[in-house]
Amino acid sequence: MSDHIQQQALPSNPGIEIIPLGGVGQFGGNCLIIKDLESNKSLAVDCGARFLGPEGHGYRFGIPPIEFFKGLGQDFLGFAITHGHEDHIGALPFAHEVAPAPIWAGPFTGEMIRKKFQRKHFSPPDIRTIAPNNAISVGPFQLKWVTVNHSIPDAYTLYVQTPAGALVHSGDFRLELNPTLGPPTDFSTLSKIGDQGVLCLLSDSTLAGAPGKNPGERSVVAPTQKVFESSPGRLFVATFATHIQRINTIAECCRTYGRKLSILGRSMREKVQMAQQKGMFNLGDVWEKPEAHLLRAPQEQCWLLTGSQGETGSALWRLSEDRSTIKHLDENDTLLVSARVIPGNERPVAALLDKIADRGVKIFDGRDGRHVSGHGHREDMAALIRATKPKFFIPLHGGVQQLKAHKNLGDELGLSNVQLLELRNGEKLRFDGNGGTTHEVRVPLPEPWVNDEEVNPAPFETVFARSRMSQAGVLLGFLSPGKDQIRLEGRALGATDFSPLLNNLGQQMTDYLMEHYDLPYDEMNKKLCRMVNKTFRQQHKNSPFFILV
Template identity: 30%
Template sequence: MSHPHPELRLPGKLPADGLRVVGLGGLGEIGRNMTVFEHRGKLLIVDCGVLFPEEHQPGIDVILPDFTWIRERLDAVVAVVLTHGHEDHIGGVPYLLRERKDIPVVGSTLTLALIEAKLKEHQIKPTLNRVKEGDRVRFGPFDLEFLAVNHSIPDGLAVAIRTKAGLVLHTGDFKMDQFPLDDRITDLRGFARLGEEGVDLFMTDSTNAEVPGFTMSERELAPAIETVFRTAPRRIIVSSFASHVHRIQQVLDAAQAHGRKVAFVGRSMVRNMGVARDLGYLRYPDNLVVPFDQLDRMAPTKVAIVCTGSQGEPMAALSRMANREHQIRVSEGDTVLMASSVIPGNENAISSVINGLTRWGANVVHKGNAKVHVSGHASAGELVYCYNIVRPANVMPVHGEWRHLRANADLAIRTGVDPERVVIAEDGVVVDLVKGRAKITGKVPAGNVYVDAQTVGGATETSLKDRRTLAAEGVVTVLALVDSDTGKLAEPPDFLIRGFVQDPDTFQAAVPVVEKTLARAAAEGIGEPHQLEQMITREVGRWTYKKFRRSPLIITIVVDA
């Protein structure tokens, strides 16, 4: 089994008959999935998603893949193929198309409708290429065939990529639900047919590789959802991913059966459900869904609300309800149904939302106390089944944290794949398929690109560290008037303190520290204000830690007296 090493450098030139595979996201993490294929001077992109921030990334809206490696070669991109409509696979497309608007976007009907609605907000009119299972199209040197896969959103596709270097099968996110709500099952016959042709590289969803057996069917959730609607004494508030059409269909069916009207809350929820209904993926009577502003005139026992915020996102509707910042006031007797799984890293945020809702008297039904969610990803039994019918020459696990990738790789080996042909790659690691053999050959930049409101890439790890310091330790501003002729203080410095528990007067003991620092600077011939600010910041920071065992953000301003 091969895996990345820290000493990897930029890869060499790709052989003319080779295929280069570079994951710029989704390898070693859950989110921002993006894979670039290079062959004969052309690039094909599969998925371009976002990663949602964690608590240690304050102020960040989403995290994008790093486009650095392809930025100077955007003209070589023949298409971006989207496997399905989840944000972690399509959310980065608007930012990619900002850099080249005419890149062809390829996907299924629902996927393209969701991305088109999103792109309207960015004022981008895309070049769309609609495909369905069974279609076979060519973009440059890439011959693409699409296969149906079952996932937690309709219209998911796997993609087979044929090139002169070999055949790649990329599953996208998938599972093998034998009783899906839309009766559209994963095309295992197609997988087996490709296996007979000879799959040179099999790129498989790793999210549930640690979970034994087979993933439960979506239909098995119906009893738990029905129980909530049958027993809830007042309003029902359901939170879900805004793209989880299947789950919301189940909620609508239960609401209709129990005489409740439904209102969608949250911009993305309203937008996506409108798109899904227009295309026929969501079905309900005209009078079942009502505008949000009509709820106040209805009895609580006749109301169901479907909103965003199942992952504890701070600006989503459910989090704002929990914090009493939303016009929907959760009260005693309300039932909140959190119909989604926990994305790794969101555990604390979700727990905080559950506690907040419970505080206001709500009964919170979630995955921990009821069967209200089914994963959209194949478990170990399904992955083994696929390995056995595809019989790939090389395997590259995708979509998962390191432990998921490793578990998936182990499954491949147990089914008979040569360990030397199982490649575990992290973001940025380059895998070349040459003469039927996949090997790691280098690494390209693949850092986090932060979106902070309207700014893309402006926030850095350094600025995030400053934000964390501000939140945890506070800030001390040192205002020093310095005589440029003598290099001494013209008057005692001011210490302005925010978020630091000590009284400002205690910092008068730091005046000698500033004086000594200025004296040392004068002796060394240093008089430039910026350099003086750096020296004072450093010394006052040391003094603060020594005295208080705290490291607030120190900001020094030197003014020429």
């Protein structure tokens, strides 16, 4: 499908292409390619992971199709990073391995990326530290990072000047002008960029359905203080390791209510140490090591933990399983889950909190103002559209419902159908040298899935097999050297008369093989699979996954 839209004439130029590889039409895995058609040079904005739930069957997260980066070859210039959340940097080690190129990021984000590469034992990347509002040239592009407020330090909107016109990539943002920690969103610079002319705004859609304006981190302080006031014993606070503003809010409450603070969880200790080294805040007067914290009276203890998403092995999970250095939880303890539950994590979070509640622990979640998102609401989004005054507008970062809600917001603000553009992962949009657009719909590349360091570029056959085995069991068929006999071993879940059925099936297969021992392996395997399915489904709902050895 193509549609051409002609605008006012610009100097003749082949133009640019933008191609989202992730994060557009589904949450996570954010990655956008910007390609200059005259020089053939391209740049990636972010390269994140998409976390998987039970549907992963052992795979932890999906990543953008890294084979695409191979195809860019020597014309690929590098990665421009907006901030350090996993859905924006989690795939970098894997993409960088096939396309080793510079990574531009802020100082806090750059340190996070460096440690990520070290932990995964990848080759050290060439990380180039940027400064806010300091323009740099990268091939045919000029890049400028503009400070915005988000739920992690060092977050930026990216301003990209291209031969076809200026692009604004919002990153993740909220228009908070009076934060509790760190700089506010630089709305003045964003407005000046809009006055200079913006070809296209590409903007985060995560909370496009949320009315009003994001109230900001300061709104969380009073509800959090109420939790401190109502907690007579030990207080445990689970939040995101990178949410330095929230950690600072908890530290300030500790100072106010006479508690000290200690941290459980490697990831959180690492991020807090990094933030202090970068001069973002200082916990020196309130923080102490766990060994010293354990000696304090319960009403003086406040523990920061990872595990707000119910992650197995996290500090909160270990605490619930009595695998922590802290004494058993009891009815005098309080837990504040100072975070939202990321979609897909509802079941593990509920199971974990049920286990903790069964100990008598009083639990507060993120409702009633105790948590606020780092993403802008509709008024934040509208303010960015008004400030940048784009000729074209493309919603990014969200599921289809969020993208459409964001597009509708643009319509409410007076943008025409010509100006409002929609993309999905793998689609290509060209801005030509005369100000027109061409939209090409194509079949997206498969999303690779990752388990530890193993990358499966086409995981669905493996996932199907694992799903089948988890639901119905597995059956192994061992062929004799002459391929005329077979021995069956395994387990069929839900089959109460498994042994007689297996004996009968084995005899059927042997009878068949006696006459067809010379069949090619693939044909023999298909025939035996059909026999397994037919035999089991005559008596049971499911048939075990069959593997011919």
